[in-house]
Amino acid sequence: MTVVDLGMPGTRIAYGSGNLYEETPFPEHARSELGNQQMRANIGHATHTIRAKRGRVVGELPDWQDLRDAGSAIKQEVGARLPELLEQFEANVTARGGIVHWARNAAEANRIVTDLVRAKGVDEIIKVKSMATQEIGLNEHLEGQGIKSHETDLAELIVQLGDDKPSHILVPAIHKNRDEIREIFSRRMPGTGKTLTNEPAVLAEAARTYLREKFLDTTVAVSGANFGIAESGTLTVVESEGNGRMCLTLPKTLITVMGIEKLLPRFADLEVFTQLLPRSSTGERMNPYTSMWTGVAEGDGPEEFHLVLLDNGRSAVLGDPDGRSALHCIRCSACLNVCPVYEHAGGHAYGSTYPGPIGAILSPQLTGVAAEQNNSLPYASSLCGRCYEVCPVKIDIPSILVHLRDEDVRTKHGERDDAAAQQRSTVSAAREAEAAATGAQPEPAEHPDRVKKSRVPSEMDVLMKGAGVVMSSGKRMALAEKALPLGRGALKPFGGAKWLPGMVGGWTQERDIPVPPSQSFRNWWRKHGEETEQRVARDLGSTALAPSGPGEAPSSSLAGHIEEHAGWGAEAQAVIRARAGQSSGGESTKSSDATSTGEEQA
Amino acid sequence: MKIAIFATCIVDAMYPKVALATVRILERLGHDVVFPAGQGCCSQMHVNSGYIDEALPVVRNHVEAFTAVDYDVAVAPSGSCVASLGHQQPMVARKCGDEGLARQAEEVAGRTYELSELLVDVLGVTDAEKQLGSYFPHRITYHPSCHGLRLLGLGDRPTTLLSSVEDLELVELPDAQECCGFGGTFSFKNPDVSGAMVDAKIKNIESTGTGLCAGGDSSCQLHMNGAARRRGSEVRTVHLAEILASTRANPLELDQIADLSIPRVHATITPSSAAGPGGAQAASSAGGAR
Numbered sequence: 001m002t003v004v005d006l007g008m009p010g011t012r013i014a015y016g017s018g019n020l021y022e023e024t025p026f027p028e029h030a031r032s033e034l035g036n037q038q039m040r041a042n043i044g045h046a047t048h049t050i051r052a053k054r055g056r057v058v059g060e061l062p063d064w065q066d067l068r069d070a071g072s073a074i075k076q077e078v079g080a081r082l083p084e085l086l087e088q089f090e091a092n093v094t095a096r097g098g099i100v101h102w103a104r105n106a107a108e109a110n111r112i113v114t115d116l117v118r119a120k121g122v123d124e125i126i127k128v129k130s131m132a133t134q135e136i137g138l139n140e141h142l143e144g145q146g147i148k149s150h151e152t153d154l155a156e157l158i159v160q161l162g163d164d165k166p167s168h169i170l171v172p173a174i175h176k177n178r179d180e181i182r183e184i185f186s187r188r189m190p191g192t193g194k195t196l197t198n199e200p201a202v203l204a205e206a207a208r209t210y211l212r213e214k215f216l217d218t219t220v221a222v223s224g225a226n227f228g229i230a231e232s233g234t235l236t237v238v239e240s241e242g243n244g245r246m247c248l249t250l251p252k253t254l255i256t257v258m259g260i261e262k263l264l265p266r267f268a269d270l271e272v273f274t275q276l277l278p279r280s281s282t283g284e285r286m287n288p289y290t291s292m293w294t295g296v297a298e299g300d301g302p303e304e305f306h307l308v309l310l311d312n313g314r315s316a317v318l319g320d321p322d323g324r325s326a327l328h329c330i331r332c333s334a335c336l337n338v339c340p341v342y343e344h345a346g347g348h349a350y351g352s353t354y355p356g357p358i359g360a361i362l363s364p365q366l367t368g369v370a371a372e373q374n375n376s377l378p379y380a381s382s383l384c385g386r387c388y389e390v391c392p393v394k395i396d397i398p399s400i401l402v403h404l405r406d407e408d409v410r411t412k413h414g415e416r417d418d419a420a421a422q423q424r425s426t427v428s429a430a431r432e433a434e435a436a437a438t439g440a441q442p443e444p445a446e447h448p449d450r451v452k453k454s455r456v457p458s459e460m461d462v463l464m465k466g467a468g469v470v471m472s473s474g475k476r477m478a479l480a481e482k483a484l485p486l487g488r489g490a491l492k493p494f495g496g497a498k499w500l501p502g503m504v505g506g507w508t509q510e511r512d513i514p515v516p517p518s519q520s521f522r523n524w525w526r527k528h529g530e531e532t533e534q535r536v537a538r539d540l541g542s543t544a545l546a547p548s549g550p551g552e553a554p555s556s557s558l559a560g561h562i563e564e565h566a567g568w569g570a571e572a573q574a575v576i577r578a579r580a581g582q583s584s585g586g587e588s589t590k591s592s593d594a595t596s597t598g599e600e601q602a
Numbered sequence: 603m604k605i606a607i608f609a610t611c612i613v614d615a616m617y618p619k620v621a622l623a624t625v626r627i628l629e630r631l632g633h634d635v636v637f638p639a640g641q642g643c644c645s646q647m648h649v650n651s652g653y654i655d656e657a658l659p660v661v662r663n664h665v666e667a668f669t670a671v672d673y674d675v676a677v678a679p680s681g682s683c684v685a686s687l688g689h690q691q692p693m694v695a696r697k698c699g700d701e702g703l704a705r706q707a708e709e710v711a712g713r714t715y716e717l718s719e720l721l722v723d724v725l726g727v728t729d730a731e732k733q734l735g736s737y738f739p740h741r742i743t744y745h746p747s748c749h750g751l752r753l754l755g756l757g758d759r760p761t762t763l764l765s766s767v768e769d770l771e772l773v774e775l776p777d778a779q780e781c782c783g784f785g786g787t788f789s790f791k792n793p794d795v796s797g798a799m800v801d802a803k804i805k806n807i808e809s810t811g812t813g814l815c816a817g818g819d820s821s822c823q824l825h826m827n828g829a830a831r832r833r834g835s836e837v838r839t840v841h842l843a844e845i846l847a848s849t850r851a852n853p854l855e856l857d858q859i860a861d862l863s864i865p866r867v868h869a870t871i872t873p874s875s876a877a878g879p880g881g882a883q884a885a886s887s888a889g890g891a892r
Binding site: 026027030031034340341344345378379380381382383384385386388389399402404405406407408409460464465467468470471472473474475476477481484488496498503504505506507509510511512513514515516517518519520521522524525528529532535536538539540541575576579580 | 609611613614615616617618619621622625626629630634635637638639640641642643645647648649650651652653654656657659660662663667674675689690693697709712713723724735748749752753779780781783784785786787788789790791792793794795796797798799800802824825827828829831832847849850851852860861862863864867868869
């Protein structure tokens, strides 16, 4: 990873730990998930519904592209001024009676929260839906410490009661249908029993009754935050159900865990994000509940407010100019809802708390791509580009995926040994710390099958090297293509190939290979390139075949048209000049077109 | 106008008839087509697999090949490869510390068009029947491959051209904007997900009742065709260039689509180049096709 000096000499890069690892390589994990037809049907239905809703509400905003630009610019500013903004934020939170804690990684954050809960002498907490606490594995950690946490977001509750894992950022139980939810509730919610039906309203009412008691009885709440305003010290949570607001206002103590990238410089910046976020995530024009709080206020809400600012790899991401825009993410999950890989493989296939396209770039960056647990995620994409098209803060996910693939190849080629060693030791240290806290045996840091074997070139290395040699010369291409008739001769009797060995066997697992052509275009053109007149005559028919002198147009009506257009020079030249001029200015016309018109294509 | 054709590696080696179709369309409009002999690949396979260092010589070769010859514009029958020139080649050169090459790559990319882009934007073709004599009396559907759609923003250019072909009926493809699942080395690194994606694509094509899907990227078509065959589906694909090149006098027949070779009628010696027996044969077969 290219590391930029952030002005902190001697600082070791702190990589992230917690629920960020994909323990089984993506292709294998995806293969088993693909067999779950119920899950695929649920996700297919849900993502198509949200996608359509999003398309409608985004389509009605004439300034959507400007909003995206603004969102991206504000987040870029946050990255550029992060140390200064964090200090300003801390000062403002403190001035308003909040207490700020700093956590370098998951283990530190978990320890801070545990100590705060213990200090209150309670063994139960309620929680607002939060990605940061999923990321650090707070619930599991607290459970190991004898503290029970109750998720209050309906979908998180379904996942928690079902002893399951979230599979979507916004809709964690997207893989469950109402029958499955009914089953979980009747098993885990006291008093529901057999009377529970699968009607959404009935299920919601059961959850409401269950949660009301928790809200009233519990004195400590833990939340995440969507935004933290540096200039005022204000925190913001946006949600749909109102359960979050209950947690933020009823308990005596509120503990918020917030990733350091969630800052916004100014209160006015919320104007942009409160438009971008609900339209991108739930397909709503406005989210139902927006809670904001600044420190503590006597007689209103929690008496004590703690803010845990979490790094967990974010500084490392910020240090990489080619990958840092992943920190712009506002967790809307629009990229998940349009991603065909996510749609088929589902969220669990990504292993980490962050699934889908954003997860494929964020998880490996937080842990470092050299942490081998995450090095198959950057390949979990066909690079179709839909994620970039819908991203409200314009994270160029496909380009970052390519960048991370490059980093992965360099790591495997031994060009990133120092970073790799550090990332691997982060994994081991985090596991040991977690094991010590919960009293369990530490898992081995390396999946035995995934320990790097040696620096012997892989099949992929050989393929890429060989292809590179052939494809970087017209002469060598021509020579290689002389073998086409051999392939044709060999495959023709079978109508193509159905099996290939080794790595490329992945191709023939799903597809046949056709019988190759008898010769390449290049080699054919050498003999036939000059036959323009014959080609035109053949295509235009016998009228055009009438003997004509050189330079005379064929005598069909089409030929008349051609003659007529022979003078297109001026107009076409203007088009070409315009585009060539733009492209030499550094940014090609095409890329600027793609970003500005991307949405209209959706 | 002098137009350089960038055949792209996959078309050059596996679908030469698509490059020929591109040439035929341009020549019919009265342009000179040149084939820069040094050309190889756009480097996309290397870049998308993360092999940036190995991509550098491929990029350099492309830039050299397309600066060594004189032409007004270049064209490629592939949205993906054209997008790679502008989006990836300068990035590769910069990552490898060659700013001069990056600028040259930008210059070449600025002059290189995807086929439908060139026809509509530069050559002013919007009515394929009237302006190209295109004739294809079949019902088809159309899959807009991802990079043409999203990186180049081709929009309705390809479908404008297709729907103006004489006797062609274009049926809309459900979920047309979904990726077919090819994705270069993704197709064999994640074969199961890729397979699930192409399943969905094939089902959508089948639902149109056309059995034939046009597109602008041969690599996606290689994947879709191969997957259809493997699944015993009747679905076949055909390149946009082949449909536009097809005329009443020299029509593309459905039974020719499966063979990837350059059609015999173009491969044999032609009538006016010689009075030999081969010439007579070609002339009669062209007439016969009519």
